[in-house]
Amino acid sequence: MTPLDADIAHLLAGTMVLVSFLLLYQDRMFGLLNLFALQAGVLALSVGWQAYLQRAPHLFITALIALLFKGIVIPVALRRIVVRLGIHRTIETVVSIGPTMLFGISLVALSIIVMLPVTQSAGAFVREDLAFALSVVLLGFLMMVTRRNAVSQVIGFMSLENGLVLAATGARGMPLVVEISVGFSVLIAFIVVGLFLFRIRERFDTVDLQALDMSRGEAEL
Amino acid sequence: MNVDIGATALAGLLGTPALGAVILALVPGYRFSALLNIVFCAVTLASAGALYVYRPEPSLYLLVDDVNTVFLVVGALVGFTTSVFSAGYISHELRTRKLRSKDLRFYHAMYQLLMFAMDLALVANNIGLMWVAIEIATLTTVVMVGIYRTSAALEAAWKYFILGSVGIALALFGTILVYLAAEEHLGQGMVAMAWNRLAENSSTFDPALLNLSFVFLLLGYGTKVGLAPVHAWLPDAHAEGPTPISAVLSGLLLNVALFALLRFKLIMAGNPRVLAPGPMMVTMGLLSLAFAGFMIYRRRDIKRMFAYSSIEHMGIITLAFGLGGPIANFAGLLHMAMHSLTKSAIFFGVGHVAQLEGTQNIADIRGLTRSQPLLGWMLVAGVVAIAGLPPFGVFTSEFLLITSTFARLPWLAVLLVTGLLIAFSALASRLHAVAFGETSKRHALPALCLAPMALNLSLVAVAGIYLPGPVVAWFRHVASQLG
Numbered sequence: 049m050t051p052l053d054a055d056i057a058h059l060l061a062g063t064m065v066l067v068s069f070l071l072l073y074q075d076r077m078f079g080l081l082n083l084f085a086l087q088a089g090v091l092a093l094s095v096g097w098q099a100y101l102q103r104a105p106h107l108f109i110t111a112l113i114a115l116l117f118k119g120i121v122i123p124v125a126l127r128r129i130v131v132r133l134g135i136h137r138t139i140e141t142v143v144s145i146g147p148t149m150l151f152g153i154s155l156v157a158l159s160i161i162v163m164l165p166v167t168q169s170a171g172a173f174v175r176e177d178l179a180f181a182l183s184v185v186l187l188g189f190l191m192m193v194t195r196r197n198a199v200s201q202v203i204g205f206m207s208l209e210n211g212l213v214l215a216a217t218g219a220r221g222m223p224l225v226v227e228i229s230v231g232f233s234v235l236i237a238f239i240v241v242g243l244f245l246f247r248i249r250e251r252f253d254t255v256d257l258q259a260l261d262m263s264r265g266e267a268e269l
Numbered sequence: 270m271n272v273d274i275g276a277t278a279l280a281g282l283l284g285t286p287a288l289g290a291v292i293l294a295l296v297p298g299y300r301f302s303a304l305l306n307i308v309f310c311a312v313t314l315a316s317a318g319a320l321y322v323y324r325p326e327p328s329l330y331l332l333v334d335d336v337n338t339v340f341l342v343v344g345a346l347v348g349f350t351t352s353v354f355s356a357g358y359i360s361h362e363l364r365t366r367k368l369r370s371k372d373l374r375f376y377h378a379m380y381q382l383l384m385f386a387m388d389l390a391l392v393a394n395n396i397g398l399m400w401v402a403i404e405i406a407t408l409t410t411v412v413m414v415g416i417y418r419t420s421a422a423l424e425a426a427w428k429y430f431i432l433g434s435v436g437i438a439l440a441l442f443g444t445i446l447v448y449l450a451a452e453e454h455l456g457q458g459m460v461a462m463a464w465n466r467l468a469e470n471s472s473t474f475d476p477a478l479l480n481l482s483f484v485f486l487l488l489g490y491g492t493k494v495g496l497a498p499v500h501a502w503l504p505d506a507h508a509e510g511p512t513p514i515s516a517v518l519s520g521l522l523l524n525v526a527l528f529a530l531l532r533f534k535l536i537m538a539g540n541p542r543v544l545a546p547g548p549m550m551v552t553m554g555l556l557s558l559a560f561a562g563f564m565i566y567r568r569r570d571i572k573r574m575f576a577y578s579s580i581e582h583m584g585i586i587t588l589a590f591g592l593g594g595p596i597a598n599f600a601g602l603l604h605m606a607m608h609s610l611t612k613s614a615i616f617f618g619v620g621h622v623a624q625l626e627g628t629q630n631i632a633d634i635r636g637l638t639r640s641q642p643l644l645g646w647m648l649v650a651g652v653v654a655i656a657g658l659p660p661f662g663v664f665t666s667e668f669l670l671i672t673s674t675f676a677r678l679p680w681l682a683v684l685l686v687t688g689l690l691i692a693f694s695a696l697a698s699r700l701h702a703v704a705f706g707e708t709s710k711r712h713a714l715p716a717l718c719l720a721p722m723a724l725n726l727s728l729v730a731v732a733g734i735y736l737p738g739p740v741v742a743w744f745r746h747v748a749s750q751l752g
Contacts, residue, residue, distance in 0.1 A: 166477040174449070185442060189435065201431065208438055215445050221457025222448050224397040228441070231401055235408060235434075 060094035061180035068187035088118035177218035184211030275325035281316035286385035294378035303356035317345035332394035347520040350721040355513035414510035425505035436492025443485030450478040471539035493526030507576030512620030520613035550591025557584030562691035596673040598748035604666035614725035636708030662732030
């Protein structure tokens with residue numbers, strides 16, 4: 049593997065982290081969806097590049113899933129849901145944007161500090177890829193924690209899952225990667241889009257989880 | 270020859286519920302499908318029993334060994350008694366129109382799919398396959414928790430889905446790290462994910478990578494076990510879903526997740542240079558025990574209260590396995606089996622109570638031993654058992670655990686006993702009025718409906734009074750393998 053190959057892989061993985069920060073910052077619904085589609089596109093490129101580097105043609109399937117399903121189908125479907133629910137205006141965040149970004153930066157620092165020494169033997173290429181992947185995962189968590197709206201939580205979860213796919217493809221020769229990415233897609237498609245959003249909509253006329261907390265069977269005293 | 274029988278049994282164990290899910294998705298009519306559900310669970314139980322005697326050859330994907338047969342047999346047994354209870358439960362739900370017959374077809378198919386996923390997770394030799402199976406199990410339970418479609422049920426399902434997914438994502442990251450650690454030494458591909466190969470060769474793996482992976486796995490699968498502080502989904506999911514699902518969640522799914530943790534603990538144990546996983550598990554177990562004990566005091570919903578009791582007991586089991594050594598492991602295994610049987614029996618009883626009284630609110634349920642003596646007294650027996658009083662099996666396992674802890678870490682034993690006492694007094698104070706309060710109500714309940722509960726409780730009582738020699742030998746053998 050030439051240094052250029054590794055640089056391209058790092059560039060793509062780094063772009064994903066950058067998009068994660070943009071997702072964290074974006075407070076409009078459509079902007080969020082566009083950014084998620086962008087991240088899925090970058091993921092597809094990154095996985096495709098890994099498939100080429102590792103001479104692993106089956107990874108192209110994972111790349112294709114990322115591009116078509118997460119880059120196009122899911123954003124389009126979510127856009128429709130957002131319009132139908134009438135929540136395409138701003139979305140509130142629990143913590144204000146400044147502290148959230150700072151916290152996000154410290155999460156990235158944490159994942160670099162944690163991953164780099166640990167994977168000393170694994171070779172520079174895998175190491176940095178994993179550090180980036182862990183950053184994307186943690187930023188996805190952060191997004192899920194700071195958002196109250198069900199749709200943006202789902203986007204946070206999917207962005208987290210992008211990080212996992214990045215990590216799995218970075219681990220050379222790991223079996224079941226394609227199966228796992230298919231499994232995740234099924235999970236997202238069925239549960240999230242179909243079942244929950246429509247049923248929540250049906251019952252409450254809102255997807256704000258705070259409203260759900262009110263209707264809870266038993267308040268925690 | 271024996272290997273052939275083993276292979277057939279393994280095929281039966283996985284094939285029956287998989288086929289059952291397809292068949293039950295197609296069969297209309299809830300009576301017939303409830304019956305089929307019981308039959309499928311019985312076949313699965315028989316297969317699990319056969320696997321105890323005959324072991325198939327391990328492959329890169331599937332493995333039947335001494336450790337997972339314990340979990341398989343206990344799981345299949347609870348799955349079977351729950352399917353019997355479920356048949357009576359759902360016909361009541363149908364009469365009161367809480368569920369429609371269309372829902373029930375879905376419910377039965379999901380029940381079998383859940384059984385399939387849990388059996389697969391237990392017999393999987395491949396850590397990736399195990400992860401996939403636990404993910405399927407999570408998804409099926411999510412949709413079943415939300416099946417009533419009330420606002421509370423939807424919230425519980427949503428919360429479970431989000432937290433469960435987060436836990437599963439962490440576990441996958443941990444799994445990837447284990448693969449990376451193994452890949453250097455075992456080569457790329459399936460070999461580096463086969464659990465038995467990992468456990469044999471883990472002494473050569475990079476210790477730092479293993480340490481990091483275990484942190485992710487403990488938090489990830491720990492979420493599914495319901496350990497504090499990542500337990501938040503568990504009480505809601507137990508309280509708002511159908512009661513048979515509460516029983517299966519407590520009696521089965523939590524164990525499966527714990528089993529996954531044990532598998533990884535064994536990989537860690539093979540490498541002397543890694544951090545000992547024990548103290549981490551002991552800490553989380555103790556935290557869960559103490560936290561759940563206090564939470565039981567304040568519950569107003571009876572199912573929610575027993576859900577917290579499940580957190581408490583999973584904490585005890587995790588603590589026992591974290592402590593390690595032959596006696597603590599033995600206690601952990603026994604406690605796992607006893608808790609599964611007792612807690613599912615309690616949920617059967619609570620399910621009947623909630624249907625008869627029309628409420629899950631503890632304050633509104635009074636004097637069960639008068640309104641429905643048989644059910645009331647059996648529930649009392651269940652609570653006595655789960656609180657860890659003799660003559661039930663939970664007492665035996667808790668006693669073993671406490672004595673073993675006292676011998677090795679006296680200060681830990683003090684904390685453990687305190688936690689147990691808190692939980693015990695909480696349960697006793699909450700349930701006194703439920704069982705013995707004044708009431709003028711009289712309920713009719715066919716005695717046959719209580720058969721599954723009676724079966725589970727009598728097994729627990731028998732285990733408490735006299736644990737048969739072969740079972741002791743079996744558990745002792747497994748405990749010695751758990752390190």
